[in-house]
Amino acid sequence: MARAKPAKKNKKAPAAGKRAAKKSKPAVSRNKRKAATEKRMTTSKPTSKKTSTKKRSFAAGKSAAVKTLEKAVKARKPAIAALKKAVVSAAKSVRAYAKGQKKAIKVKEAKTIEEIVARPVSENAEIAAGEATKFNIGVVHNGAAMAAQEIPYEYGKDRVVLLVVDPRFVFTYWEVRSDSLDEARRRLGGDGKLTLRFYDITSTGVPEQSHYWDVEVFDRLGNWYLRLSHPDQLLCLDIGVKNHAGHFHCIGRSNVMRLPPQSLAKPGPIKWMVVSPDGGKLISDIEEYTDADMALLKKILGPYFYDLLMRGRLASIAGSSVEAVFYDVSLLRGELENLGASPGGSPGGSPWSAARA
Amino acid sequence: MTKGYLSFVLHAHLPYVRHPEHEEFLEEQWFFEGMTETYIPLLDMCDGLTRDGIDFRFTMSLTPPLMSMMTDGLLQERYLRHLWKMIDLCNKEMHRTHHDRAFRPVVEMYHHKLNRARWIFEERWGRNLVAGFRHFQQLGKIEVMTCGATHGFLPLLRVSPEAIRAQIRVACDLHERHMGMRPRGIWLPECGYFPGLDEILWENGIRFFIADSHAILHADSRPKYGVYAPLFCPSGTAAFGRDYESSKQVWSAKEGYPGDYRYRDFYRDVGFDLDFDYVRPYIHPDGIRVMTGLKYYRITGPTDHKQPYSPHEGLEAAASHAGNFLFNRQRQSEFLCDVIGKPPIIVAPYDAELFGHWWYEGIDWLNFVMRKTSCDQNDVKLITPWEYLCWHPKNQMAHPSESSWGNKGYAEVWCNGTNDWIYRHLHEAAFRMTELARIYPTPDDNLRRALNQMARELLLAQSSDWAFIMNSGTMVEYAVKRTKEHIWRFTKLYEDIKNFSLDMNFVGELEWKDNIFPDIDYRVYA
Numbered sequence: 001m002a003r004a005k006p007a008k009k010n011k012k013a014p015a016a017g018k019r020a021a022k023k024s025k026p027a028v029s030r031n032k033r034k035a036a037t038e039k040r041m042t043t044s045k046p047t048s049k050k051t052s053t054k055k056r057s058f059a060a061g062k063s064a065a066v067k068t069l070e071k072a073v074k075a076r077k078p079a080i081a082a083l084k085k086a087v088v089s090a091a092k093s094v095r096a097y098a099k100g101q102k103k104a105i106k107v108k109e110a111k112t113i114e115e116i117v118a119r120p121v122s123e124n125a126e127i128a129a130g131e132a133t134k135f136n137i138g139v140v141h142n143g144a145a146m147a148a149q150e151i152p153y154e155y156g157k158d159r160v161v162l163l164v165v166d167p168r169f170v171f172t173y174w175e176v177r178s179d180s181l182d183e184a185r186r187r188l189g190g191d192g193k194l195t196l197r198f199y200d201i202t203s204t205g206v207p208e209q210s211h212y213w214d215v216e217v218f219d220r221l222g223n224w225y226l227r228l229s230h231p232d233q234l235l236c237l238d239i240g241v242k243n244h245a246g247h248f249h250c251i252g253r254s255n256v257m258r259l260p261p262q263s264l265a266k267p268g269p270i271k272w273m274v275v276s277p278d279g280g281k282l283i284s285d286i287e288e289y290t291d292a293d294m295a296l297l298k299k300i301l302g303p304y305f306y307d308l309l310m311r312g313r314l315a316s317i318a319g320s321s322v323e324a325v326f327y328d329v330s331l332l333r334g335e336l337e338n339l340g341a342s343p344g345g346s347p348g349g350s351p352w353s354a355a356r357a
Numbered sequence: 358m359t360k361g362y363l364s365f366v367l368h369a370h371l372p373y374v375r376h377p378e379h380e381e382f383l384e385e386q387w388f389f390e391g392m393t394e395t396y397i398p399l400l401d402m403c404d405g406l407t408r409d410g411i412d413f414r415f416t417m418s419l420t421p422p423l424m425s426m427m428t429d430g431l432l433q434e435r436y437l438r439h440l441w442k443m444i445d446l447c448n449k450e451m452h453r454t455h456h457d458r459a460f461r462p463v464v465e466m467y468h469h470k471l472n473r474a475r476w477i478f479e480e481r482w483g484r485n486l487v488a489g490f491r492h493f494q495q496l497g498k499i500e501v502m503t504c505g506a507t508h509g510f511l512p513l514l515r516v517s518p519e520a521i522r523a524q525i526r527v528a529c530d531l532h533e534r535h536m537g538m539r540p541r542g543i544w545l546p547e548c549g550y551f552p553g554l555d556e557i558l559w560e561n562g563i564r565f566f567i568a569d570s571h572a573i574l575h576a577d578s579r580p581k582y583g584v585y586a587p588l589f590c591p592s593g594t595a596a597f598g599r600d601y602e603s604s605k606q607v608w609s610a611k612e613g614y615p616g617d618y619r620y621r622d623f624y625r626d627v628g629f630d631l632d633f634d635y636v637r638p639y640i641h642p643d644g645i646r647v648m649t650g651l652k653y654y655r656i657t658g659p660t661d662h663k664q665p666y667s668p669h670e671g672l673e674a675a676a677s678h679a680g681n682f683l684f685n686r687q688r689q690s691e692f693l694c695d696v697i698g699k700p701p702i703i704v705a706p707y708d709a710e711l712f713g714h715w716w717y718e719g720i721d722w723l724n725f726v727m728r729k730t731s732c733d734q735n736d737v738k739l740i741t742p743w744e745y746l747c748w749h750p751k752n753q754m755a756h757p758s759e760s761s762w763g764n765k766g767y768a769e770v771w772c773n774g775t776n777d778w779i780y781r782h783l784h785e786a787a788f789r790m791t792e793l794a795r796i797y798p799t800p801d802d803n804l805r806r807a808l809n810q811m812a813r814e815l816l817l818a819q820s821s822d823w824a825f826i827m828n829s830g831t832m833v834e835y836a837v838k839r840t841k842e843h844i845w846r847f848t849k850l851y852e853d854i855k856n857f858s859l860d861m862n863f864v865g866e867l868e869w870k871d872n873i874f875p876d877i878d879y880r881v882y883a
Contacts, residue, residue, distance in 0.1 A: 143834030149845035
């Protein structure tokens with residue numbers, strides 16, 4: 001089947017995709033970067049430095065060979081031997097260059113399944129265009145016909161709100177009134193700094209008895225993105241003032257949020273429920289989750305989706321960007337085949353095609 | 358024997374764009390294009406299938422903003438004007454391409470389709486397409502679901518439970534007003550689900566919703582049948598999970614059907630290709646070139662040298678892809694039925710506007726799939742989620758996990774550096790709305806009008822489309838201005854009420870401009 005998108009799309013989509021990916025990554029302000037937190041966002045950088053160094057050296061080798069050839073021609077020596085030498089050298093260099101390119105490419109490519117599944121989706125994904133195209137009428141800038149309205153800068157309240165962005169990423173914004181801040185500082189002796197205190201209340205349910213960590217912030221009104229070490233935890237935070245002695249005066253407490261899980265739930269009993277069309281409900285029976293159930297789920301999903309699910313990668317590459325899922329699956333399949341494993345799936349990793357074969 | 362069920366779910370939605378203060382408004386074209394290319398052809402397809410005795414089924418959401426636009430007199434009038442303009446352009450094009458053998462067939466196709474669209478809109482359904490969808494629901498052929506009142510992304514609004522309740526309740530009320538019955542299903546905006554939301558749905562009589570695959574696979578109890586059977590939330594509301602395989606074949610820009618070279622190209626449009634003076638009457642009055650919907654080329658391949666579109670070849674491709682799709686669903690059903698020991702339900706949800714608007718032949722493809730499924734085989738049966746629940750009332754119970762169908766599966770599309778500034782204001786407005794709703798349970802007429810208008814402004818500001826567009830990077834200005842405008846209007850009304858200085862001229866003006874939800878009762882926020 002033909003696979004290309006319209007030419008215009010081909011030209012524009014990658015750039016747009018990159019741009020979207022770049023923009024979609026929540027921004028962390030300069031001030032925020034300053035403050036070190038124990039659960040700081042970590043990003044892996046591509047290993048492109050090695051690649052570019054290799055590329056440069058091979059390119060240099062190639063140009064050296066060409067220079068030798070030019071020298072021989074210029075010197076008009078009884079040239080055959082020199083030319084032969086130069087040609088051989090050039091050929092060697094080109095071979096080396098090609099080899100180097102191959103190596104260089106290999107450096108770029110992920111070598112293990114772990115690397116494949118750990119690769120950020122933005123590198124792989126070409127976002128499905130469907131949803132956005134309904135707003136595409138061929139115009140980039142619009143809204144000129146509407147007047148710009150001003151909205152409140154602040155609301156005069158002490159408030160901090162926590163929102164879930166994904167299983168390991170939360171967003172918080174806050175507002176603290178000047179007089180609340182002054183009052184808090186006065187109580188702490190005047191040298192307190194505005195601080196966010198995050199609580200992991202998963203096990204205790206009570207912030208005061210939970211593990212916490214602090215993030216120093218600078219503005220009365222602000223927001224913050226926080227990368228967390230693991231999903232499925234219960235979080236909340238306080239905004240307050242902390243002094244040099246470590247004393248903390250709370251100004252406001254946020255809502256509580258549970259981060260979603262990122263993988264299959266732990267085995268547990270399966271409950272069955274009957275809901276009749278008129279709305280009657282009945283929990284009919286409960287059965288134990290067995291190995292056979294696990295084997296069934298594996299069969300239903302097929303080896304690749306099952307693998308992604310078990311590695312907690314299914315959700316983070318899912319959503320309407322189906323492209324990303326299948327790109328990962330195809331890479332995974334290729335790797336398994338290279339490793340000599342039996343993939344047993346169709347393009348896209350569907351188990352039912354394997355069954356048919 | 359039935360080996361599997363196939364449930365098509367189409368999500369039809371556009372944000373509420375209606376500007377009576379302007380004679381023509383650029384963004385109203387979103388609605389016009391959706392009407393001509395998706396909604397009218399869908400109804401035409403249903404008519405054809407019914408006429409031919411095809412036993413078809415699909416489920417679709419008609420979101421409250423879209424329903425409100427479809428039933429709004431001003432927009433109906435403007436759409437008809439737009440349609441006549443396009444027919445006029447088509448007539449000129451018929452004359453221009455009279456001797457052009459390459460382009461004549463495609464121009465004739467548009468000429469025929471536009472005239473038919475006009476007839477369907479004006480005469481078949483009396484300018485009200487919602488009546489058409491209601492008709493087919495009454496015939497039992499389609500299941501129309503509702504959505505959030507203004508498509509607010511609920512996981513990011515949940516700090517105010519009243520705001521969530523209002524999004525659901527107002528949507529159900531509007532649905533009942535136009536469809537004659539409470540909705541049984543809902544398309545959660547952006548498939549955004551969080552545990553606990555199901556209880557609000559159940560309170561409003563909603564029995565099922567559609568979720569992305571990982572909502573099911575990451576549920577708090579391991580799903581025995583994966584996404585191929587629904588889960589009952591503890592409240593009793595059922596969650597149906599998306600099937601990746603069928604999604605991929607239609608959604609994927611690379612491997613999906615819409616990328617076939619024979620299909621019509623979306624980007625080449627006569628609004629940009631033809632001489633400016635020639636198309637001037639058919640583009641924006643300010644001289645801004647826009648898409649007209651007349652696109653004469655096929656995808657052709659990864660080249661700028663596009664070939665003329667052949668409607669005949671496009672239709673053939675759609676028929677062959679429909680056969681391929683059904684073949685794959687048959688094999689998938691056979692396999693799954695064999696493995697799990699009962700017919701699976703394969704839920705295939707798509708944006709409705711994907712069909713017809715983005716993938717021009719998409720509705721023909723859907724038409725072929727319905728016909729082939731009904732006539733050519735017995736393995737796969739078309740079904741709606743509600744029918745499935747009636748036939749299979751026993752299902753596993755679990756809480757699906759928080760999720761969305763946005764890129765990366767959660768909330769990042771609607772909460773990142775481009776759009777996170779809106780939440781401070783949206784939340785505060787929701788808190789203020791609840792505050793006033795509790796202070797004034799029995800207001801006088803003027804105050805009631807003002808409070809109802811505040812509720813409308815809040816709902817309109819909450820539309821997830823604005824955050825989505827800010828994130829997408831194109832046409833951002835409109836989304837930013839719309840968000841700010843609704844917040845500004847809301848805030849002014851709030852302050853006027855607090856200061857006992859209500860300006861009824863201002864209220865009246867807003868009622869005229871933002872007239873969505875005429876029956877709204879602000880006490881839903883109390």
